[in-house]
Amino acid sequence: MTVSAHNIVKHFGAFTALDDVSLEAQPGEFLALLGPSGSGKTTLLRIMAGLEFPDSGSICFDGVDVSTRPTRERAVGFVFQHYALFRHMTVAENVGFGLTVKPRAERPDAAAIRTRVNELLSLVQLGHLGDRYPSQLSGGQRQRVALARALAVNPNILLLDEPFGALDAKVRKDLRRWLREVHQTMKLTSVFVTHDQEEALDLADRVVVMNHGVIEQVDTPDAVYNRPASAFVCDFLGNANKLDCTITGGAIEIGGHRIENTAPPAADGRGIAFIRPHEFDVAADGQPGVAVTLRRLTRTGPMAALDCQTSAGALIEVTTLEPPAGLLPGAALTLVPRRVRAYAA
């Protein structure tokens, strides 16, 4: 099912949570809403679910405007960060809940519900835990129960609000891989909210980067990482050194060093250059490049990390596989950026 949001505006008092946001998720697509807290990503998800209503704008499922429909008539599967399981029900009762509250005419009989619940429990690999209560499960298991519960009613779309936010790193990674597999077998249009860039890049078909209630960029994980559309996206995704620069005729100048091929092209004037730590070559002092002083060198596994400082006082973090031999703090070096992204300041 295609899910689209058109010109959504939402205010909470004086705070603008969403400012004219439009977005479309293709059938079967896995979309990540990524942004810092307060960027409006959860609000957008909740508006899609009908848990929140926009001040203006509309939500369409397959072109049908569902903006005024309450949640329960939208058939969305919603997974909460803190699971929101029904504590007084067993795992099986939780999963079957959506089926048992259907109007009598549409409600499957008890045997059909049991079959469906067992089917879902084995999908989430919890077939043996149907009789347990949520309090007897681990966090990862609870979240899988929540997912099975959301899937039980054959939703049009699946919406997940920071689904791994409350889990520890190891479980998070396993669950992520597993969710990806479930999505591939179900082919259900899914949208999930996260503030973890690694999670978004790893899971999503397309990543929606949001900031201050607007969408900064919608693109594949590769594109948002390698071709960020704005300074914010560049800064938010991955680790980058931020350096003041001057832009003239498409070329930029950092600390007296001129670099011709920058992307994307930026207007002339003062700008900010983003250079990722691994996008530097480290050369001896005196070579053409940005002159720096080494402050600290640390080895973390195969990579060496160099903390450098320019004569203007800016700190630059560099990672390299092969640092020049015999480097000591205080040594003068030249950094040659291989790739620079510059944006008008």
Add this chain to the structure above:
Amino acid sequence: MTTVALPAATPRARRGLVERSIMPGFGLTMGFTVFYLSVIVLIPLSAVFITTAGMGFDGFVEVALSQRALYAYRLSFGAAAIAASINAVFGLVVAWVLVRYEFPGKRLVNALVDLPFALPTAVAGIALTALYAPNGWIGAWLAPHGIKVAFQPLGVVVALTFIGLPFVVRTVEPVLADLGPEVEEAAASLGAGRWQTFARVIWPAILPALATGFALAFARAVGEYGSVIFIAGNMPYKSEIAPLLIVMQLEQYNIPGATAIAATMLIASFVLLFAINLLQGWSRRRMAA
């Protein structure tokens, strides 16, 4: 080589009823608890039974099971049950409003809920009587419709409802707050209507707390004296509560008579509270093992 008999490996504490614990001071705190409960609760209560036992079975029946006393028990327990039920319903509504909504004056409402705790009961009784008497603000409104509150059993229910309210609100409130809006949203996203959400999701979760609140309000109401005697009118066989009978016996220096009624009430209350507790434990076990 001789075999040395080693002392039994079981630590001393394991042989007793108590598991070894990292928390020190079990002996001291447990000893204090038993002592304290004895002095404050058990010894005075046993005095009630001992004094009562002194009057013999016939004497006991004559006082504690007299027609007048039976009417008083019926009123005390009946009115307390009705008042606690009313509080269970409306206390739940108040708790709901306090937890779920933000509105101007919320802190004031919050403080008002506790007022029946803090107010001297006699003050409450006098205030309620002044309001509900046939010439009072509310009584004057009700009188033309033939509804009499003050000096009637209904007045007893009103007074007991007043003093019991905070018990229900304060026991249900934290449970409701803990439940959070998320489970309701989850239920709605799964297609449940408002009523289904309440009946299947919220109600089972708050039922144990509501039962506790009911039990507390009921227990408080059964023993209530100060606020009731003003509004009840204290007519024998009609609006006379059991605690008042106890006081009357005391005023006639008939201490065994007073303790006989007290012991009867005590046993009845204990049985009722024990039953509520059992029910509660059962529902709690069923819900979250």
